[in-house]
Amino acid sequence: xxxxxxxxxxxxxxxxxxxxxxxxxxxxxxxxxxxxxxxxxxxxxxxxxxxxxxxxxxxxxxxxxxxxxxxxxxxxxxxxxxxxxxxxxxxxxxxxxxxxxxxxxxxxxxxxxxxxxxxxxxxxxxxxxxxxxxxxxxxxxxxxxxxxxxxxxxxxxxxxxxxxxxxxxxxxxxxxxxxxxxxxxxxxxxxxxxxxxxxxxxxxxxxxxxxxxxxxxxxxxxxxxxxxxxxxxxxxxxxxxxxxxxxxxxxxxxxxxxxxxxxxxxxxxxxxxxxxxxxxxxxxxxxxxxxxxxxxxxxxxxxxxxxxxxxxxxxxxxxxxxxxxxxxxxxxxxxxxxxxxxxxxxxxxxxxxxxxxxxxxxxxxxxxxxxxxxxxxxxxxxxxxxxxxxxxxxxxxxxxxxxxxxxxxxxxxxxxxxxxxxxxxxxxxxxxxxxxxxxxxxxxxxxxxxxxxxxxxxxxxxxxxxxxxxxxxxxxxxx
Amino acid sequence: xxxxxxxxxxxxxxxxxxxxxxxxxxxxxxxxxxxxxxxxxxxxxxxxxxxxxxxxxxxxxxxxxxxxxxxxxxxxxxxxxxxxxxxxxxxxxxxxxxxxxxxxxxxxxxxxxxxxxxxxxxxxxxxxxxxxxxxxxxxxxxxxxxxxxxxxxxxxxxxxxxxxxxxxxxxxxxxxxxxxxxxxxxxxxxxxxxxxxxxxxxxxxxxxxxxxxxxxxxxxxxxxxxxxxxxxxxxxxxxxxxxxxxxxxxxxxxxxxxxxxxxxxxxxxxxxxxxxxxxxxxxxxxxxxxxxxxxxxxxxxxxxxxxxxxxxxxxxxxxxxxxxxxxxxxxxxxxxxxxxxxxxxxxxxxxxxxxxxxxxxxxxxxxxxxxxxxxxxxxxxxxxxxxxxxxxxxxxxxxxxxxxxxxxxxxxxxxxxxxxxxxxxxxxxxxxxxxxxxxxxxxxxxxxxxxxxxxxxxxxxxxxxxxxxxxxxxxxxxx
Numbered sequence: 041x042x043x044x045x046x047x048x049x050x051x052x053x054x055x056x057x058x059x060x061x062x063x064x065x066x067x068x069x070x071x072x073x074x075x076x077x078x079x080x081x082x083x084x085x086x087x088x089x090x091x092x093x094x095x096x097x098x099x100x101x102x103x104x105x106x107x108x109x110x111x112x113x114x115x116x117x118x119x120x121x122x123x124x125x126x127x128x129x130x131x132x133x134x135x136x137x138x139x140x141x142x143x144x145x146x147x148x149x150x151x152x153x154x155x156x157x158x159x160x161x162x163x164x165x166x167x168x169x170x171x172x173x174x175x176x177x178x179x180x181x182x183x184x185x186x187x188x189x190x191x192x193x194x195x196x197x198x199x200x201x202x203x204x205x206x207x208x209x210x211x212x213x214x215x216x217x218x219x220x221x222x223x224x225x226x227x228x229x230x231x232x233x234x235x236x237x238x239x240x241x242x243x244x245x246x247x248x249x250x251x252x253x254x255x256x257x258x259x260x261x262x263x264x265x266x267x268x269x270x271x272x273x274x275x276x277x278x279x280x281x282x283x284x285x286x287x288x289x290x291x292x293x294x295x296x297x298x299x300x301x302x303x304x305x306x307x308x309x310x311x312x313x314x315x316x317x318x319x320x321x322x323x324x325x326x327x328x329x330x331x332x333x334x335x336x337x338x339x340x341x342x343x344x345x346x347x348x349x350x351x352x353x354x355x356x357x358x359x360x361x362x363x364x365x366x367x368x369x370x371x372x373x374x375x376x377x378x379x380x381x382x383x384x385x386x387x388x389x390x391x392x393x394x395x396x397x398x399x400x401x402x403x404x405x406x407x408x409x410x411x412x413x414x415x416x417x418x419x420x421x422x423x424x425x426x427x428x429x430x431x432x433x434x435x436x437x438x439x440x441x442x443x444x445x446x447x448x449x450x451x452x453x454x455x456x457x458x459x460x461x462x463x464x465x466x467x468x469x470x471x472x473x474x475x476x477x478x479x480x481x482x483x484x485x486x487x488x489x490x491x492x493x494x495x496x497x498x499x500x501x502x503x504x505x506x507x508x509x510x511x512x513x514x515x516x517x518x519x
Numbered sequence: 520x521x522x523x524x525x526x527x528x529x530x531x532x533x534x535x536x537x538x539x540x541x542x543x544x545x546x547x548x549x550x551x552x553x554x555x556x557x558x559x560x561x562x563x564x565x566x567x568x569x570x571x572x573x574x575x576x577x578x579x580x581x582x583x584x585x586x587x588x589x590x591x592x593x594x595x596x597x598x599x600x601x602x603x604x605x606x607x608x609x610x611x612x613x614x615x616x617x618x619x620x621x622x623x624x625x626x627x628x629x630x631x632x633x634x635x636x637x638x639x640x641x642x643x644x645x646x647x648x649x650x651x652x653x654x655x656x657x658x659x660x661x662x663x664x665x666x667x668x669x670x671x672x673x674x675x676x677x678x679x680x681x682x683x684x685x686x687x688x689x690x691x692x693x694x695x696x697x698x699x700x701x702x703x704x705x706x707x708x709x710x711x712x713x714x715x716x717x718x719x720x721x722x723x724x725x726x727x728x729x730x731x732x733x734x735x736x737x738x739x740x741x742x743x744x745x746x747x748x749x750x751x752x753x754x755x756x757x758x759x760x761x762x763x764x765x766x767x768x769x770x771x772x773x774x775x776x777x778x779x780x781x782x783x784x785x786x787x788x789x790x791x792x793x794x795x796x797x798x799x800x801x802x803x804x805x806x807x808x809x810x811x812x813x814x815x816x817x818x819x820x821x822x823x824x825x826x827x828x829x830x831x832x833x834x835x836x837x838x839x840x841x842x843x844x845x846x847x848x849x850x851x852x853x854x855x856x857x858x859x860x861x862x863x864x865x866x867x868x869x870x871x872x873x874x875x876x877x878x879x880x881x882x883x884x885x886x887x888x889x890x891x892x893x894x895x896x897x898x899x900x901x902x903x904x905x906x907x908x909x910x911x912x913x914x915x916x917x918x919x920x921x922x923x924x925x926x927x928x929x930x931x932x933x934x935x936x937x938x939x940x941x942x943x944x945x946x947x948x949x950x951x952x953x954x955x956x957x958x959x960x961x962x963x964x965x966x967x968x969x970x971x972x973x974x975x976x977x978x979x980x981x982x983x984x985x986x987x988x989x990x991x992x993x994x995x996x997x998x
Contacts, residue, residue, distance in 0.1 A: 211837025290840040293847030302874040303836035357782035358690025365775030374774040395781040474699050479958040
């Protein structure tokens with residue numbers, strides 16, 4: 041039996057606690073960070089088991105009964121979240137051992153990452169004692185888990201609907217920001233893990249778990265440091281050979297490395313070495329959190345491109361020209377359309393001044409019939425592998441053409457039908473709004489598109505980059 | 520007398536029409552693009568002179584009297600906007616000559632950019648005839664002018680408050696998008712010019728004008744093609760030697776060049792040659808419209824950096840690490856703070872786990888006293904040339920800490936005071952909102968900051984890039 045086969049069932053258990061105790065919840069009304077934040081998030085997502093609070097004096101906080109100590113709870117506790125100061129952690133751990141707790145999530149910070157030798161020693165002692173007792177530790181200095189199917193959330197706004205994207209993140213904030221930006225665009229998650237200092241469970245453990253997890257089809261990661269390099273390299277190689285993997289590696293500069301060390305006590309390692317590992321593993325290394333979200337959207341919705349040829353359609357010549365540049369810079373092609381396609385477009389395009397060559401610059405998208413006919417011409421183009429439509433809501437001439445919500449529902453339904461009938465992916469770039477009305481319309485359109493299986497991006501450049509990275513990934517795996 | 524001295528007064532006149540006639544306004548209710556769009560924009564910004572509409576049959580449209588022909592108007596007309604089809608333009612031009620009109624703005628498209636030889640010939644004939652008669656043409660195929668001080672607008676949402684940024688743009692859409700994204704962040708414009716095909720007045724004319732315009736302190740441009748290369752090069756070199764200049768050059772790829780040709784009949788030329796010209800001229804070449812806006816914000820608000828050292832402060836370790844990477848990648852430095860600064864920060868920082876080394880990761884910003892004390896420590900840091908604060912509105916723990924609107928007013932006032940007292944620029948990255956409440960708060964905060972003279976950016980990476988480009992510009996000019 042390999043180490044992997046041994047560790048998998050253990051980690052599976054981590055993601056399905058039946059009961060949770062939280063130590064370190066403030067009795068103050070409205071305390072929203074730390075322990076109290078976890079109460080809010082777990083209640084909001086609807087955690088199904090009991091939530092016990094540990095508080096030295098308060099009888100109840102926010103309607104939940106408090107216990108002076110963990111050992112005062114009569115029933116079993118699977119999972120403990122620690123928000124107490126670091127100096128109280130050793131005693132809390134002893135109580136966890138007494139209660140036969142399986143997982144201790146240390147939100148508590150103030151260990152090795154402080155640079156203080158005493159505190160580093162304390163962290164090591166805690167981990168050693170937990171190991172001895174068979175308790176696994178997530179953290180310290182992390183936000184823990186978002187697991188929709190288990191109704192576990194690390195922050196507010198995290199929804200119970202599960203999906204194919206698994207995330208490993210050394211930073212709780214970046215895990216939260218990934219989820220916050222990805223959810224409205226339709227990305228759904230299997231497990232999102234913030235593991236902080238990674239004292240016990242490390243990136244390699246979670247890569248291994250997500251590789252074997254049948255509910256995870258796509259793996260994204262935010263890493264600051266390299267712990268146990270050879271093992272992590274093996275885990276990333278196996279993940280990359282099994283599923284699409286994209287990694288945002290922080291500490292790519294000297295200043296970033298120093299910040300990573302202050303944040304999660306990480307040693308960033310050489311970016312060149314990490315880049316080589318990604319190439320070897322067939323994993324994408326991305327440059328920003330935005331790109332990580334865009335790549336997740338692309339893997340989940342677009343899945344595969346038959347080739348590099350993009351047909352671009354939208355209103356606005358300047359946007360068309362920049363689109364062509366952005367696509368070409370991302371390794372895609374914008375081929376001139378064949379005469380048959382141009383003829384089909386000419387039939388529904390009003391002005392001679394608009395271009396129907398590709399990119400297509402047309403106002404026909406602003407009308408219901410023109411929309412369907414123009415989009416159909418695009419997906420029917422023999423030299424189109426993917427269609428990129430760009431648009432905006434709540435502004436410009438189209439803003440005054442009837443009820444926008446009715447129009448967006450019809451548009452998304454048309455896009456979904458054409459995508460299905462043609463077998464060619466359609467993606468949409470929705471320019472960012474600058475007015476509240478435009479913001480609400482944009483959010484609604486993006487969510488409708490997501491439900492209809494259409495990938496959206498907040499700019500043409502980001503759509504181009506997302507598609508380009510998918511193509512790059514395919515080339516690594518189909519060569 | 521040089522050609523420049525001759526052309527300057529003539530171009531000054533272009534920007535101050537006393538009366539406008541618009542040909543080609545649809546009689547249909549709600550027609551919002553083309554001629555009708557200009558009516559809406561001019562009325563919204565409050566154009567002070569008469570607006571005459573030319574319509575063959577309608578007696579009045581939207582409360583404005585219509586005239587069958589331009590020559591039917593009794594009073595003087597300085598400026599004519601043409602939205603009639605291309606084939607009617609020669610007759611309209613004859614009427615302009617008869618009425619002694621000074622400027623003809625051809626929104627009308629369908630000329631050289633169609634690739635049709637007949638239509639190209641027609642464009643040449645129109646320009647030749649206009650020159651002969653002493654009429655200057657803006658366009659064809661363009662949105663024309665946004666001149667706040669003259670209450671001229673090319674699109675809705677363009678405000679009458681003027682400012683230091685002048686823009687030359689071959690694309691109306693990109694001019695409009697620049698203004699749409701730049702205004703909420705406090706950028707104010709002197710003149711924004713969309714000139715399309717540039718048949719008569721070309722980029723070089725407008726660069727020359729803006730260089731000499733005392734109301735323009737910063738010049739930004741969106742160019743697709745190079746017309747009259749040697750003259751444009753001279754104009755950009757003179758502009759670059761006189762004022763900060765940033766140029767987004769489209770057609771930087773083969774696909775983009777082809778699109779530029781379809782759009783404005785432009786020949787894009789070699790990017791390498793253009794790059795060389797920018798370096799020689801001390802002008803920045805930017806890669807995207809977003810970057811053009813960010814650079815304008817930076818030139819207008821930050822103006823100058825004393826050096827490359829940035830102190831970064833905000834809540835969230837993951838953001839800190841990425842910030843350090845982004846800043847270093849943009850040519851800036853994130854030096855460790857001196858003991859005295861760390862001591863000042865330690866006094867107001869709650870948890871040992873947060874970092875006070877730089878980047879500073881602290882929750883102290885969420886409280887009123889902590890905010891001022893922390894920010895003061897940053898600007899007081901002897902090794903800080905600029906302070907970058909990052910934040911978000913309508914989300915996270917701080918969202919529940921009292922009235923956000925009161926808090927943001929206090930924060931912005933504190934930032935403005937510290938910036939003024941210290942003489943060190945403070946810039947703020949506000950993470951993009953994903954909820955309506957957050958959107959409204961973010962917009963409000965950004966606008967308050969702008970009024971207080973504080974530069975804002977929608978992400979840390981974009982703030983880093985903006986600052987980095989400013990430093991690059993300084994090095995070109997201070998070497």
